[in-house]
Amino acid sequence: MDTLAERWARLEPHVTAVGPDDGRPRPAVLLFHGCGGIRDHLPLYAEAAKAAGWRAYIIDSFAPRGWSRAFAMATVCTGLHFRGHARGGDVLATIDGLSRRPEVDADRLCLAGWSHGGWGIMEAMSADPRPGALGLADPAACDLAGVKGAWLAYPYVGLLAANRMKPWRHCPRTIGVIARTDHLTTVRNAERVHAMVRNCGVEVETWIAEGTHSFDEPMSAPPMRHDPELTREAIQRFTALLTDLAPAL
Numbered sequence: 265m266d267t268l269a270e271r272w273a274r275l276e277p278h279v280t281a282v283g284p285d286d287g288r289p290r291p292a293v294l295l296f297h298g299c300g301g302i303r304d305h306l307p308l309y310a311e312a313a314k315a316a317g318w319r320a321y322i323i324d325s326f327a328p329r330g331w332s333r334a335f336a337m338a339t340v341c342t343g344l345h346f347r348g349h350a351r352g353g354d355v356l357a358t359i360d361g362l363s364r365r366p367e368v369d370a371d372r373l374c375l376a377g378w379s380h381g382g383w384g385i386m387e388a389m390s391a392d393p394r395p396g397a398l399g400l401a402d403p404a405a406c407d408l409a410g411v412k413g414a415w416l417a418y419p420y421v422g423l424l425a426a427n428r429m430k431p432w433r434h435c436p437r438t439i440g441v442i443a444r445t446d447h448l449t450t451v452r453n454a455e456r457v458h459a460m461v462r463n464c465g466v467e468v469e470t471w472i473a474e475g476t477h478s479f480d481e482p483m484s485a486p487p488m489r490h491d492p493e494l495t496r497e498a499i500q501r502f503t504a505l506l507t508d509l510a511p512a513l
Contacts, residue, residue, distance in 0.1 A: 382419025
C-alpha cells in the first residue's frame with residue numbers, strides 16, 4: 265500500500281506536461297487515459313488546454329507498473345485487473361503531487377478521464393478517505409478543494425463499477441459525455457449515474473454524442489468507430505469547460 269507521496273513518485277516520471285512556456289502558476293487539467301493506455305486523442309485535448317492558457321498533464325498509469333498495451337487490453341479492459349477503485353489512487357496522488365508544483369495554480373484544477381480514467385475519477389470523488397481506501401495509506405491527506413471541474417468522457421459505469429451510484433464527497437462542475445451507441449452501457453444507465461452526481465448540488469451537464477464508445481480515438485476498433493466531427497465537437501466542449509472555469513486567462 266502506497267502513501268500519496270510514494271504513489272506520485274512512481275507516476276511522476278511518466279507524466280507528460282503540455283502548456284505555455286512560462287513558470288507562472290496556471291490552472292491545470294489532469295488527463296487520465298482509458299483501459300488501452302495513452303492513445304493519440306489525448307494530446308489533442310492537451311493542446312486545446314494549452315491554447316486556452318491551461319497546463320495539461322497526461323498521466324500514464326501503466327508505464328510505472330510495467331504493463332504493455334497488450335497486457336492492459338487483456339486484463340484491464342476485460343475487468344480482470346486494476347478496476348476503478350485502484351485507479352482512483354492514481355487520481356488522488358496526482359492531484360496531491362501536481363498541487364505542490366509552483367507552476368500549477370492548485371486552486372484551479374480540472375480532472376479529465378476517458379472510459380476507465382473516468383471510472384477512476386468517479387471512485388476518487390466518492391470514496392470514503394479512510395486509511396487503505398483506493399490502495400492508499402493516507403487518502404484523506406489529499407485536498408480536493410482545488411478541483412473545480414471534471415470532464416468524464418464515456419466513463420465506465422457498467423456492472424463492475426459497483427460504486428457508480430455512490431454520492432460524491434467532492435462535487436466539482438462536471439460534464440458527462442454519453443455515447444449514444446456505447447456497447448458498455450445504456451444511455452439510461454449513464455444518465456442515472458450523472459443524475460446522482462447532480463444531486464450533490466452542483467452543475468452537471470450531459471452531452472449525448474451520436475457515436476460509439478471511444479468515438480474520439482483515431483485508432484478505435486469495432487464495435488467502436490472514430491468520428492472526426494464528434495471529436496472536434498468534444499474538444500470544443502472540453503475547451504469551453506476550461507474557459508468557463510478560468511475565464512481571466
